[in-house]
Amino acid sequence: xxxxxxxxFDTSLRDGEQVPGCKLNAKEKVKIAKKLExxxxxxxxxxxxxxxxxxxxxxxxxxxxxxxxxxxxxxRAMEKDIKIxxxxxxxxxxxxxxxGIGTSNVHIRYKFNSTLDKxxxxxxxxxxxxxxxxEDVEFYAEDAGRTDNQxxxxxxxxxIKCGATVINIPDTTGCCLPEEYGKKIQFLMENVKGIHKVxxxxxxxxxxxxxxxxxxxxxxxxxQQVECTINGIGxxxxxxxLEEIVMIIKQNPHLNFFTNIKTQCFADISRLVSxxxxxxxxxxxxxxxxxxxxxxxxxxxxxxxxxxxxxxSINPKDVxxxxxxxILTARSGRAALKYRYQQIGYFLKKNxxxxxxxxxxxxxxxxxxxxxxxxxxILEKANLIKNHSSRLSSDISRHVI
Ligand code: KIV
Ligand code: ZN
Numbered sequence: 001x002x003x004x005x006x007x008x009f010d011t012s013l014r015d016g017e018q019v020p021g022c023k024l025n026a027k028e029k030v031k032i033a034k035k036l037e038x039x040x041x042x043x044x045x046x047x048x049x050x051x052x053x054x055x056x057x058x059x060x061x062x063x064x065x066x067x068x069x070x071x072x073x074x075x076r077a078m079e080k081d082i083k084i085x086x087x088x089x090x091x092x093x094x095x096x097x098x099x100g101i102g103t104s105n106v107h108i109r110y111k112f113n114s115t116l117d118k119x120x121x122x123x124x125x126x127x128x129x130x131x132x133x134x135e136d137v138e139f140y141a142e143d144a145g146r147t148d149n150q151x152x153x154x155x156x157x158x159x160i161k162c163g164a165t166v167i168n169i170p171d172t173t174g175c176c177l178p179e180e181y182g183k184k185i186q187f188l189m190e191n192v193k194g195i196h197k198v199x200x201x202x203x204x205x206x207x208x209x210x211x212x213x214x215x216x217x218x219x220x221x222x223x224q225q226v227e228c229t230i231n232g233i234g235x236x237x238x239x240x241x242l243e244e245i246v247m248i249i250k251q252n253p254h255l256n257f258f259t260n261i262k263t264q265c266f267a268d269i270s271r272l273v274s275x276x277x278x279x280x281x282x283x284x285x286x287x288x289x290x291x292x293x294x295x296x297x298x299x300x301x302x303x304x305x306x307x308x309x310x311x312x313s314i315n316p317k318d319v320x321x322x323x324x325x326x327i328l329t330a331r332s333g334r335a336a337l338k339y340r341y342q343q344i345g346y347f348l349k350k351n352x353x354x355x356x357x358x359x360x361x362x363x364x365x366x367x368x369x370x371x372x373x374x375x376x377x378i379l380e381k382a383n384l385i386k387n388h389s390s391r392l393s394s395d396i397s398r399h400v401i
Pocket of ligand 1: 015140141142143168170171172203205
């Protein structure tokens with residue numbers, strides 16, 4: 001069976017930047033956008049131009065600086081928003097307007113005080129108006145996760161008639177279960193007239209920690225685009241993490257999907273986004289967390305030293321990490337200690353290792369992590385070397401002791 005390409009729509013600069021305290025200026029946004037282009041994303045959602053002059057400027061600058069990736073601007077289903085979005089994209093080689101409206105009962109009743117019919121009309125008008133500015137118009141049915149499937153089908157059918165090229169089915173509140181979200185996509189694929197003319201997109205939030213699983217079920221059931229962010233940043237608990245969904249696709253060839261993403265860029269772009277947004281990457285974050293390729297318990301370290309695959313299912317080099325690391329803590333065993341000594345140039349015989357290990361454990365009980373400098377201090381304490389400060393740690397000539 002031929003592999004199906006999944007398009008990656010990055011919204012770090014729009015949904016990601018909505019996070020409190022995350023504000024990015026135009027220069028920072030352009031730098032990140034260029035990196036996203038190098039990474040190989042298909043679409044960069046650059047901002048929400050009507051929201052502020054700064055965001056308008058960011059979308060405009062990104063449009064000028066991006067050459068082969070689609071640049072997208074968000075708008076509500078309102079003429080003034082769409083017009084501003086269209087103007088901000090004037091310099092984009094491949095512009096896209098992303099317009100839409102809340103479609104769930106709770107949005108229609110309480111947010112808009114509207115009716116189902118009026119929401120359909122407003123959606124159609126918005127898409128038709130956006131088509132005056134750009135050919136590529138994506139429609140979002142906000143809170144589609146809680147929208148009745150029959151109504152969702154009707155709205156999709158109507159916006160397709162008006163020329164929508166992409167339809168986004170957001171699980172805005174992150175409440176769907178993977179199977180439920182997958183069935184929603186399947187229902188649309190089977191019931192919406194004209195659906196095969198458009199790209200169906202997922203946009204899943206992480207309120208229950210299910211955003212990546214939901215996106216996966218979305219593509220398994222027919223969606224062709226995933227909306228996601230670097231490091232999973234985004235409103236509240238965040239969005240689907242780009243690096244997670246892409247690595248799931250890469251690590252599971254039997255799914256028969258592929259993306260155009262250069263996964264070796266993950267470590268760099270993850271750090272860049274974290275630095276500019278000020279959003280720290282949790283140490284245990286999949287793929288890009290500092291602990292994602294660190295081994296600290298004795299049993300795991302022993303396995304990894306013998307054969308990496310015992311405790312590593314992903315090759316760190318595939319995501320831009322040079323190598324996995326063996327962290328020395330009080331839970332480490334002799335194999336890890338010996339290995340770390342070898343890395344700094346000391347080859348310990350059995351008796352030396354036994355002696356050093358008992359001193360190491362006392363140190364490790366006091367300290368969270370043992371550094372290379374600590375390792376040399378331990379050798380001094382064991383009278384195996386003299387005055388390690390005279391020896392540079394970078395001097396890794398061979399010392400058998
Ligand atoms: O979560 C959401 O529904 C959104 C839309 C504006 C696409 O971010
Ligand atoms: Zn969102």
